[in-house]
Amino acid sequence: MIIWKCSRCPSFRRLLLTFLGGVFLVFVWYVLARIYAGKLVLPSPFETLSTLFGLLTSVIGWQTFGVTLLRVGAAIFAGGAVGLLLGIAAGLSQDLRWFLEPLRWVSMSIPPITVVVIAMLWLGVGSGLVVCFASVMLAPIVYVNTIKGFDLVDDRLLEMATLYRFSLSMRVRRVYIPALTVPLSAAAVQVVCNAVRVTLLAEVIGSNNGMGAAISLANSTLELPTLFAWILIAVLLVGLLESLLLGPMQRRSEKWSKAK
Amino acid sequence: MIGASGANAVLSLRDASVRFGQGKTVGPFSGDFFAGDFVVVTGESGSGKTTFLRLCAGLLTAAGGSVDRSAGLVTGYVFQEPRLLPWCRVSENVMLPMLAAGVDAAEARARTEGLLDEAGLKDSAAQWPLTLSGGMAQRVNLIRALGIGPKLLLLDEPFSSLDAAGRSKMLDLVARHGRDAGMTVICVTHYPEELSGFTTRSMALGADGAAI
Incomplete structure (x- = not known):
């Protein structure tokens, strides 16, 4: 009843429905955990939350989280910068776009696991491998969306800009980049979600520290509540980045279109 | 070509035609335009009026014939639809062409304020283009063109979406600036009678090119 009565406040309605969706997921989790109780398959939400609390109150937990967060940030920065710069260059030059097409095709179709294995051979285990792998996985997403934006x-x-002799830099800053913000905002959500995923994947295989390594350790020692607590942290991290960073950015970049 | 006053033409077209893709050719267009000219261009839909203006502006390259523009000819173009950058505020839209033309930022700002005042848009300087009415957006389109101090001003059916008061405001602005700066004005319109007090010549475009 509350949901239907608050049709006049869409933001409250959205929050309420999102919260209820989350509660529903936890309920399903709880039911499944009850069904498989004692079989080392699925810990209950209570066990997981208790472990999560333990991780969040320990120095090691925060250190582990911090290492992964730094790697995610570095991967987003490096992958985003490479994808954006190449995307702008390819958007301005059709010839370059054709030239880069095989590279795009290879980077988007190669199985991620093979990239990790090759990167391990070349770079050894550690932060270099994780950031490099995650950047390679993220750059094509930004590149493709930048080109889409250019189209x-x-x-x-553009004809107006040509007539008034806008310089290349003015054209990029005043015409292309603002026009790109809509497709890039959509890409940013995809990039953040994928950044966390691929960083964890690389850490599971090629790192001795970070959340991925902690997940791998918890898996091998069958500490399911710890395993699920780290997964929960990863999920919360994506949610936080999405709502605290991307949301305001998106609202700021689109305020001109909302003004109407 | 030398005009009646002995002045050189600002813009000359000699059998200039434009080819679109492999097929359709528009033109040929011919004509000489002098400083202070206010030429009204008429023609049926599809006769190539916009193509003619884009050719004059240098936005299209002639496939045949020639288009001679005097060296460094500063050109303003009032597009049929305003073509304002939706993510830039009204004042920025007016200023950007000036900055692109190398006008000092302080000078561009002062000029923008003056033009917005003249056009009755002083209070709209900070608005986003999407919040403007059609008439207001078209006036911004016009003062953006006037801001760079053009020697050639091209108007592509600028009054088609305006009411009588809006048309009158825009015409006053064009006439005032055109007269003061000795500007060459070429205006494409379906309603030449509204410009009768301002025009020095008229030109009708037929299916096979231009005739003055």
């Missing part, structure tokens, strides 16, 4: 730029605005 959506209004030709009439």
Whole structure:
């Protein structure tokens, strides 16, 4: 009843429904944990939350989380910068776009696990491997969305810029980049989610520290509550980045379109 | 070509035509345009009026014939639809062409304020283009073109979406700036009678090119 009565406050309605969706997931988790209780398959939400609390109150827990967070940040920065710069260059030059097409195709179709294995051979285990692998996985997402954005730029605005002799830098700053913010905002969500996933994947295989390594250890010692607590932290990290970083960025970049 | 006053043409077209893709050719267009000219261009839909203006502006390259523009000819273009950058505020939209033309930022700001005031848009300087009415957006389109101090001003059916008051405001602005700066104005319109007090010449485009 509350949901239908608050049709006048869409943001509250959205929050309420999202919260209820979360509660539903936890309920399903709880039911499944009860069904498989004692079989070392699924810990209960209570056990997991208790372990999560333990991790969040320990120095090692925060250190582990911090290492992964830094790697995620570095991967987003490096992969984002490479994808954006190449995307802008390829958006401005059709020839370069064709030239880069095989590289895009290879980087998007190669199985991630093989990239980790090759990177391990070349770089050894550690932060270098994790950041490099995650960047390689993220750059094509940014690259493809940047090019998509270029294709959506209004030709009439470009003609106006040509007539008034906008310099290349003015054209990029005043026409292309603002026009790119809509497709790139959508890509940013994808990039953040994937950054956490691929960083954890690389840490599971090629690192002795970080959340991925902790997940791997918990898995091998069958500490399921710890395993699920780290998974929960990863999920919460994506949620936090999405709502605290991407949301405001998106609202800021699109305020001109909401003004109407 | 030398005009009646002995002045050189600002813009000359000699059998200039444009080819679109492999097929359709528009033109040929011919004509000489001098400083202080206010030329009204008419023609049926599809006769190539916008193509003619884009050719004059240098936005299209002639496939045949020639287009001679005097060296460093500063050109303003009032597009049929305003083509304002939706993510830049009104004042920025007016300023950007000036900055691109190398006008000092302080000078560009002062000029923008003056033009917005003249166009009755002083209070709209900080608005986003999407919040403007059609008439207001078209006036911004016009003062953006006037801001760079053009020697050639091209207007592509600028009044088609405006009411009588809006048309009158825009015409006053064009006439005032055109007269003061000795500007060459070429205006494509379906309603030449509204410009009768301002025009020095008219030009009708037929299916096979231009005739003055």
